[in-house]
Amino acid sequence: MKFRWPIALLALLLSGGLTGCVSDLLARKIVMAPNRQGTPWPAKGSPAAKRFEQTYAQQFRVPVGPPAAELAVAVVEPGDYAFRYGTMIETRAAGRRVPKFSADWKSLAPNAPSLVARGTIVILHGFLASKETMMHWALFLAQQGYRAVLVDLRGHGQSTGDWITFGAREADDLVKLMDELERRGLAPIGAGVLGSSYGAVMALHWAARDPRVKAVVALEPFSDPQAAVAEFAHGFPPFQKKIAGVGEETFGIALERAPALAGFAWSDASVVGAMKRLGVPVLFFHGTGDTWISPEHSRKLAALAPAGSRLVPVPGDNHETLGARLDPIADEVAEWFEQLGGKINSLP
Numbered sequence: 424m425k426f427r428w429p430i431a432l433l434a435l436l437l438s439g440g441l442t443g444c445v446s447d448l449l450a451r452k453i454v455m456a457p458n459r460q461g462t463p464w465p466a467k468g469s470p471a472a473k474r475f476e477q478t479y480a481q482q483f484r485v486p487v488g489p490p491a492a493e494l495a496v497a498v499v500e501p502g503d504y505a506f507r508y509g510t511m512i513e514t515r516a517a518g519r520r521v522p523k524f525s526a527d528w529k530s531l532a533p534n535a536p537s538l539v540a541r542g543t544i545v546i547l548h549g550f551l552a553s554k555e556t557m558m559h560w561a562l563f564l565a566q567q568g569y570r571a572v573l574v575d576l577r578g579h580g581q582s583t584g585d586w587i588t589f590g591a592r593e594a595d596d597l598v599k600l601m602d603e604l605e606r607r608g609l610a611p612i613g614a615g616v617l618g619s620s621y622g623a624v625m626a627l628h629w630a631a632r633d634p635r636v637k638a639v640v641a642l643e644p645f646s647d648p649q650a651a652v653a654e655f656a657h658g659f660p661p662f663q664k665k666i667a668g669v670g671e672e673t674f675g676i677a678l679e680r681a682p683a684l685a686g687f688a689w690s691d692a693s694v695v696g697a698m699k700r701l702g703v704p705v706l707f708f709h710g711t712g713d714t715w716i717s718p719e720h721s722r723k724l725a726a727l728a729p730a731g732s733r734l735v736p737v738p739g740d741n742h743e744t745l746g747a748r749l750d751p752i753a754d755e756v757a758e759w760f761e762q763l764g765g766k767i768n769s770l771p
Contacts (some may be wrong), residue, residue, distance in 0.1 A: 487596040501538045506524070518617075520712070591688070705724075708745060710737045
C-alpha cells in the first residue's frame with residue numbers, strides 16, 4: 424500500500440515503536456520518490472491532463488541514470504496563448520497566507536505559423552510537485568518568444584525512479600536531458616534554467632556541472648539539504664502536527680540514514696559545493712515571510728554566487744505565494760534572460 428506523506432508520518436507517530444524503528448521508517452520517507460507515495464497531479468486522462476497535453480508541442484521521455492529512471496519532458500513553443508493569470512492571497516488561521524490563482528489560455532492553432540525561438544528555458548518544479556505546476560512560467564516565457572521545456576524530476580510526476588537524491592543524481596539526469604535537447608535541435612546553443620524550491624537547487628547543481636547552462640533563476644532555494652528537510656517538515660502544515668511527537672534525536676538519526684537507502688551521501692548533494700563550482704550568474708528570489716525554507720538559505724547562496732548574481736527579497740511572500748505567482752517578479756525574470764543576450768538567445 425502506498426501512503427501519502429502526511430498519512431505516513433502520522434503512522435510513525437502513532438506506532439509507539441522504538442526510536443530506531445521510527446527513524447528507519449522516516450528515513451525511507453525522506454528519500455522515497457513522491458510519486459510512489461501518492462497519485463501525481465494531474466491524473467492521466469483527466470480533463471486537466473488533456474488540456475496540458477493539447478498545449479504541449481512535444482512530449483517525450485529521456486532515459487537517465489544510474490540509477491535507471493526516465494524523465495517525462497514536455498515542450499511549449501513560443502507563440503500567443505492569450506494567457507491570463509492572476510493570484511489572490513488569502514489569509515487563513517494563524518496568519519498563514521495562501522495563494523489562490525486563476526489561469527486561462529488557448530492552445531496554438533494547428534495551422535499557426537511556427538516562430539523561431541529566441542532561446543530555450545528549462546523549467547524545474549518543486550518538491551512533491553510536477554512539471555504542470557510550473558505551466559504559468561512556461562506560458563509566460565513562451566509569450567516572450569522562448570521555447571519552454573518542462574521536466575518532471577526523477578521520482579516526481581510522470582517520471583520514474585524509486586528514490587530522490589536532492590541533486591546528487593538529478594544533476595547528471597539533467598545533463599542527459601540537455602544531450603537529448605541538443606540531439607532534437609531544441610537547445611542548439613545551450614539553455615537558461617528557472618527552478619522553484621527543490622527545482623531551484625537542482626538547477627544550481629546542474630549549472631555547476633554543465634557549461635551549456637548559460638543563466639539561472641532560482642526561486643526560494645535551500646543551501647543545506649539536511650537543514651531544509653528538517654525545516655520543511657516542521658514548517659509545512661500537513662507535516663508539522665504529524666511529527667510533533669518525533670524527537671530531534673529520532674529525526675536526526677533518520678536524516679543520517681536516509682541517503683544510504685537511495686545510494687548517495689549528503690556530501691554528494693552539497694549546494695554550497697555546487698555554488699563554489701558555478702560559473703554563471705544567478706538571479707535569486709526569496710520571500711521574506713518564508714517559514715518553510717528561510718530566506719537565510721538564499722542569502723548564504725547569493726554570497727557564494729559568481730559576479731553579476733543578484734538576490735531579490737520579496738516582501739511578505741512565503742514559500743507558497745512566491746512559487747505560485749508571476750507578479751511581481753516576472754518582468755525581472757524576463758529581463759534577466761534578455762540581458763544574457765547571445766548566451767542563450769538565437770535571435771538578435
